Amino acid sequence: MISEKMQKALNDQINAELFSSYLYLSMAAYFEAENWAGFSSWMKKQSSEEYGHAMKFFHYLNEVNGKVTLEAIEKPKTTWKSPLEAFEEAHKHEIYITNRINDLVNLAQSEKDHATNNFLKWFVDEQVEEVSSVDQIVNKFKMVGDNKVALYMLDKELGSRS
Numbered sequence: 001m002i003s004e005k006m007q008k009a010l011n012d013q014i015n016a017e018l019f020s021s022y023l024y025l026s027m028a029a030y031f032e033a034e035n036w037a038g039f040s041s042w043m044k045k046q047s048s049e050e051y052g053h054a055m056k057f058f059h060y061l062n063e064v065n066g067k068v069t070l071e072a073i074e075k076p077k078t079t080w081k082s083p084l085e086a087f088e089e090a091h092k093h094e095i096y097i098t099n100r101i102n103d104l105v106n107l108a109q110s111e112k113d114h115a116t117n118n119f120l121k122w123f124v125d126e127q128v129e130e131v132s133s134v135d136q137i138v139n140k141f142k143m144v145g146d147n148k149v150a151l152y153m154l155d156k157e158l159g160s161r162s
């Protein structure tokens with residue numbers, strides 16, 4: 001049986017993952033309004049991935065006979081100064097989520113909860129990938145700067161994310 005403390009922390013993480021999904025969907029809406037179809041499509045895919053992360057926690061908590069409790073999701077920002085600013089925020093957000101996952105691992109270990117510790121390993125690896133992929137995109141934005149043609153190409157490239 002999962003401890004109350006661990007259960008509360010996993011429920012908080014469900015909320016954080018749903019917020020991530022909401023934040024990226026809000027960025028997708030911003031890009032859509034600014035006619036960046038590729039950036040918007042990338043963010044929509046990211047948003048669904050985040051929903052998937054929330055559901056992994058949801059299923060796990062049920063599997064260990066815990067109780068999922070959903071709370072209100074914070075309102076995300078709705079506008080950014082530029083595509084670069086939005087992706088920089090996504091990068092910052094992924095670092096924040098990585099820190100949260102690390103805190104969950106620390107808690108699972110201090111509670112000697114080996115099952116949750118094992119379950120979290122997937123997220124530890126996933127966060128390495130998430131931070132690195134957004135970091136690469138931020139670097140590309142910095143390289144292209146205000147070059148309209150290069151931005152158009154980047155929009156096409158991100159739009160091809162499978």
Ligand code: OFO
Nearest residue numbers: 020050053097130
């Ligand atoms: Fe769920 O990894 Fe991003 O936030």
